[in-house]
Amino acid sequence: MMFTTKNVGAIHRSGEDHARAVCSSSSAPASIERRVPLTEASAIPERIEAIDRGRSVAGERIRAAVTWLFLAVVTVLVVTPMAAIVFGAFRTRSPGDPRATFSLQSIEAVYLGLFNGGWTQSATLHTVLLAIPVTISATALGLFLAWAVTRTNMPGKRWFEFGFLLSLLYSPLVGVIGWTVLADPAAGLLNGLWSALTGASDPLFNIYSYGGIAWVMIFFFAPYAFLLNVGGFRSLDVTLEEVAAVSGANLFKRMMLITLPVMMAGIAAAALFIFTLALEQFAIPGFLGTHVQFDTLAYAIFLRTNAYPSDLPGAAAAGTLLLILSSIGLFAYRRLTRHSERFVAVTARGYKPGVTELGAGRYVLFGVCLLIFIVGIAAPLIAVALRALLPVRTMTFDPGSLTLDNFRVLFSAADMLLGLRNTFYLAFGAATACSVIGLVVAFQITRRKSLAKSILDYMIALPIGVPGTVFGVGMLWAYVRTPLYLTLGILLLAFVIRYLVYSVRSIGGALMQIDKALEESAAVAGATPFKSFMFVNLPLLRPVLASAWLLVFLIVMREISSSIILYGAHTVTLPILTWNYLNDGSYGVASALAITQIGIVGVVFIVLTRFFGADLRARAAE
């Protein structure tokens, strides 16, 4: 987190106390330095607390009631879509259809289909074949970049750090469009360049393939692994590595035997995050895979909700299957991180910047990182920007043909303004709601523990493991007969339920870092709890609040997995418009839209990081 060293010190101190408490059963004397004389002074806070307690017994009850109320609301909201999806899987027809009855037909089609060549067989196989290698490759790539940027003397580290975070600003569709422009077998720029150079008639790349889909996904997800591990590498106690070096381990052995195992909790969390994203990702395999009949579960679910007549029971049943796959991921994560205490350096103090001095190797590393940046981020981005300025698909590039026509078409479309407005409402609304509710919940959870709070904590985290497509189908089943259906409200609700956990976790993490003595000294100085919150906690939390807000804003701005299931004619969003343009073959307009969206997000990103101290890297790997 990005607090001052003072707070970090506080953490270390409390960590140390904790370590002592844990060890008090061993032979060491539990606490020698802490012989605090029992003077008048040390009794004062207790007395104040006693007065406080006397005054606020009623307040305490109200607070407990509020917690339970919160828990009830959150539970209903979180459980409803999940329950609805199971319910839906056992129905024969769409919700609201009077002819609908209970039956196993959809469940059978989905699960027996796995073995007898049903529609789920190839989709499930493809989903797994894609998700596992993509998760492993993207995590490894992100880790490598995080290491290069934080722990070596590679030139241009800061620029790379900024550069790799760029891709958080855009939707997966940018990768889709960019790579279509670059590597379409018939009209890709790279293929054009290749045949011009060699005279070969066969294309060099074909993005419409398993490899192509995996490629785009790996580069789209790698920045998450980068983001989630940069902090881990930075805060790793380097003496753990140094002592391994002195003990005779070379750089490779240190990495494999010490650094990566110690960071396993963070790495596994990043991998799980990416695995879930890969499962729910329908845009990349959906668009690039249709040409070659490469279907995935998420895309197949989308098709079932989108086709006419729609097959919502089938979508729900397939949703349960996808849910099982993501649960397997969660289970693997839990196995890997069973012993959390073994992944943190419990006594580490006095962190030093641990930079591995690479001799000439640093230039090699620079070259590798530059290549990754160009291939993974710059090339597709430039291709999209280029395509936005070109009227037609072309294999050659002629500066004279650049035009703003695509933007003109885009901004004269009625949908565009609607989509812009909707997306803005949703992103601002969800980010603000998540931050405010997140602040309240984080306060509840981090302070005195109770059963209700533990359950609340668990409930909020539940949607993490639910792929967006599945969540969308669940929301659809749950709310299709309510007035909420086909409004922005259902989208907002879906986003808040799905992303509340991010703000709760980052704000909660920061709250735990704030030394309780800061509040207590404010209380002793005469501040009411409200005032001490306003003057002590809020200013300290500001950068975290800004980060949490920005994170949810960024995610919602590009969200497509849930919204594609839930949107209606009046609730289109920018990513959905992009998707629709793309599927209509309007690549130029889709590109112009993608660029416009990057522009909007970029401005918000700069404002929040510049003026509000937001820092996405600060988000702990949860």
Added chain:
Amino acid sequence: MASISIANLRKSFGRVEVVKGVNLRINSGEFVTLLGASGSGKTTTLRMLAGLERADSGTISVNGSVLNGEGNFVPAHKRGMGMVFQSYAIWPHRTVYQNVAFPLRMKRVRPAEERAKVERILELVELPVAKFGDRYASQLSGGQQQRVSLARALVADPQVVLYDEPLSNLDARLRESMRTLLRTIHKETRLTALYVTHDQLEAMVMADRVCVMDQGIIVQEGAPRDLYDRPANQFVAEFIGQANIFDLSDVSREKGAVRLSNGISLNIPPGNWPNGEATRDRKLVIRHHHACVLTNDAPAGADNLLPGRIKDSIYLGDRIRTTLTLAGALEFVAEGIDGPSTSDIGKDVIVAVPPQFCIVV
């Protein structure tokens, strides 16, 4: 066993030169401490010896082979040393046994031999493998973690053992027992060791030889007693032990006397003068416990008597600290097992400083 030779070692971080030409020889089996305040360059010197930092210039050689310098740099993992860190640096994902066995694994020692060595060394640091072998760092106290760290540093029979403030994270009582343990181990094994600390007591207890570092250079080295009795300059005098330091207005080596700024003249025996001729900026050093506050009249014929008034008297249990004001508003601190009490504050007294305890630096 190995002898170490460090010549003209320099290191800068950015624009700040942290180590400014350190020269140091450590004989085989010798235990040397580097003593200094934080920022003195002592830890950087140690880290260069370990191979964790690369020297900007100068050479480090062990047993005559150059590890750093002359275009050579042997990385840390090829130096065959052992090191104990202030933060213990116990790998949290490995058990005590696995932590200690690590250097042996890196040397590809046979499993049976590994087992025997780990057991023996854990016995030595009083963490029997049967009880502690399978524990993780989170199940150990700070003192136990530091013992594991020590065992890990010693297990592979290193040529040299390096200690980077190993005791400063421990509380007072644990520190003392660890100090005793370290002393015993080194008396037995006679391993060549370099020990970095900012704690003068630790340096004096542990070391055959103490090197005091200040601002990137070694300002004085010698046996603990030499440093205490004959500090080479004001820094050493103040860093090791406590002393009154006075500016001198007149220094005359021929007459064997100096004059304080308040005009009082003191006799200095011939052995208590510094080497070198320069007479400017000399200081007079008098240890607190070398001065005696006389509440009665001074004995006849006594040398070096300073009249003063008692400003404060503090009872410290094993001694009494008296603060006095001398003529010319000079402040003087004297300590003794006996001395004036608080009821004597304000009284005029005489402070006697035997000439053999007056040292000019």
